């Protein structure tokens with residue numbers, strides 16, 4: 293079935309930055325047997341609007357969207373064998389959410405779970421691939437990329453199929469949209485920090501390198517050596533998701549912890565505290581959480597750790613001042629987890645500085661498809677913070693129609 297209309301409204305991005313226009317353009321067509329055409333029902337975006345990424349080509353923006361399948365390429369159907377399940381099961385009419393990058397699901401990179409770096413991949417809403425701020429969007433490799441929200445058995449997670457189906461019936465689309473990017477990316481930041489080998493001594497109670505091996509450790513650690521100290525830099529939507537995810541992971545283990553969430557904008561700090569206050573006691577675990585300005589956060593980390601520094605720092609912004617702050621805050625043998633998109637050509641420190649702190653870095657884009665099951669389960673568990681719209685403690689501020697886009701983008705940039 294082809295799409296019934298030939299042209300559509302799309303929100304087009306014009307270089308170099310700060311120029312967003314609503315235009316009529318042709319509806320996308322199937323170009324390859326693996327393609328699907330999706331009618332977009334919910335979307336959001338901001339990333340490249342400011343021109344951070346050096347983008348010069350006019351394109352439709354939008355890397356987060358939910359929609360309905362309206363057309364499938366020739367490779368879909370029961371004849372599909374030995375390929376990702378959706379090639380056999382996806383149907384016209386199914387409701388889908390797309391991770392913000394395409395991935396094939398069939399190559400070595402995808403099989404290992406590093407789905408954001410699939411060699412067949414592309415970022416929606418970039419010069420390489422038209423985005424979802426349009427009435428329709430073409431999904432290359434859709435059988436490897438999409439999640440079918442109409443069929444919760446098509447992916448597995450810690451929740452049962454029955455629990456997933458029940459949860460899906462009660463979650464708003466504005467909340468499900470977080471599964472495209474911001475929530476998987478927040479979970480990705482927290483997961484990398486909590487699973488970093490350099491926090492194993494605190495988690496295991498055995499000093500490095502005995503933390504890696506069974507048998508006796510020759511040095512005894514004190515209880516205060518096991519207190520986990522984290523900083524999260526940047527309290528936009530991804531930063532808030534990282535806070536909620538890190539709290540969820542920390543509340544599941546018995547150790548004391550302390551988190552300082554950092555942003556120079558007061559309203560963002562207030563939102564972070566409002567979100568935290570919504571989480572129940574079990575979700576807060578045996579730790580403390582503060583939201584502070586940059587200078588106050590430096591002092592707090594100094595006080596909390598006796599000048600040693602943070603076990604790990606989650607850097608969500610991606611500019612030189614944020615990554616410099618991460619370096620200043622992290623302890624020797626600490627880890628900096630950076631999911632911010634970096635636009636500057638140089639890192640703001642020398643190799644000698646890194647040597648002097650034995651710093652570990654994990655950089656890069658979230659493999660959103662691989663992270664989806666964990667993100668979905670957290671979305672279900674924490675509907676108290678992810679479910680609302682428009683309140684001081686809500687991640688979704690407002691829902692608008694496409695013709696309002698240029699005005700809304702300008703307002704967001706001015707942080708109104």
Ligand SMILES: [Zn+2]
Nearest residue numbers: 396399402410
């Ligand atoms: Zn692949």
